[in-house]
Amino acid sequence: MNTPLPQETDEEAGPDTENVESTSSQRVGPFAKLLSVLDLFSAERTSVNIDEAIAFLGVGKSTGYKHLKDMCDSGLLVQRGKGEYALGPRIIELERLLQVSDPFLIAGKAAMVVAEELCENRALMLCTLYQNRVLCVHSVGPESIRYGKEYMRIYRARGTALPLFKGAGSHAILAHLLPHQIRSLYLSNASEIAMAGLGSEWKDFRSALARVRKAGFATSVGQINPNMLSISVPVFFDERVHGSLLLLTTNSSEEKAMVDQLAGQLTRIAGRIEQLMAEGSLV
Known part of the structure; x- marks a missing residue:
């Protein structure tokens, strides 16, 4: 197997702190911010309540409810009881598409x-x-x-x-x-x-x-x-x-x-x- 190696040019001088922008400082658009609600889920945290999601998004309650409703309508989330949200069936569908594509x-x-x-x-x-x-x-x-x-x-x-x-x-x-x-x-x-x-x-x-x-x-x-x-x-x-x-x-x-x-x-x-x-x- 041919293993291409990254070029070492200019690395001796160290990282360029002026020209390299860190991931944390990059601007996040509203659509990306909305989808980032999915980052709240993990194996230890399989559901998220409305207050947690709104605080994470940094928006008002009415806007937060609308955003979560939009994600439920798209199938990315599903409501489980009052104010609780879990991953929705669209995730399963996308996983199947990944398996075959x-x-x-x-x-x-x-x-x-x-x-x-x-x-x-x-x-x-x-x-x-x-x-x-x-x-x-x-x-x-x-x-x-x-x-x-x-x-x-x-x-x-x-x-x-x-x-x-x-x-x-x-x-x-x-x-x-x-x-x-x-x-x-x-x-x-x-x-x-x-x-x-x-x-x-x-x-x-x-x-x-x-x-x-x-x-x-x-x-x-x-x-x-x-x-x-x-x-x-x-x-x-x-x-x-x-x-x-x-x-x-x-x-x-x-x-x-x-x-x-x-x-x-x-x-x-x-x-x-x-x-x-x-x-x-x-x-």
Whole structure:
């Protein structure tokens, strides 16, 4: 697989604080602000009350009620009891459309179906970049991985969002973003980057990403469960990083000795995904 590397030009001088606008400072239009109500929902928060939504939108009650009614009329939300709102049936319809039309997902499924042997006591995931998060779009393998007498549960099903600065699946993407994207991310998230162990200064962060690019893959050990080892390679499309292929396995001496071999297998699968997307014959 040919791995295009982002140009390092002008990075030595550090991020340009005058010319790079952070995500938080970008202007948000009224339509985008309305749709951002969907950001209030999560696995821990499956319904939102009217007062929370109005406060989030920063509008008056009458305007807030109208906005939520419009979202209910479109099917994006549905009212559940007095003043409570949940995700609506239109979301289900859109998810189905993604399942049958997303080239990345379709190519990933086709390439990953042959990885049965690789997924023996390992889990394989396809991830993509979404804003400042990494989203799992497909997974194969067991729901838990056995390590001695312990069974480690895999919480990376489709739709699971992962932090951009933590974990191999995220680092494999992050390291191959365009230089201006990396600079912008650093300016907006320097403290979070330092907390993730990627460097307390710009030059340290740049060096950490360069090491991932040079190796061709990223690795990490689970912070919650140190017995979990992650290995990930980037997936490219149209000469830009489109996502990553992530393998979760045990942090055993046997698996650590096979990291290079496993990364090579992942690279071949990623190459097949890239080939299928380029051919465009699956959609």
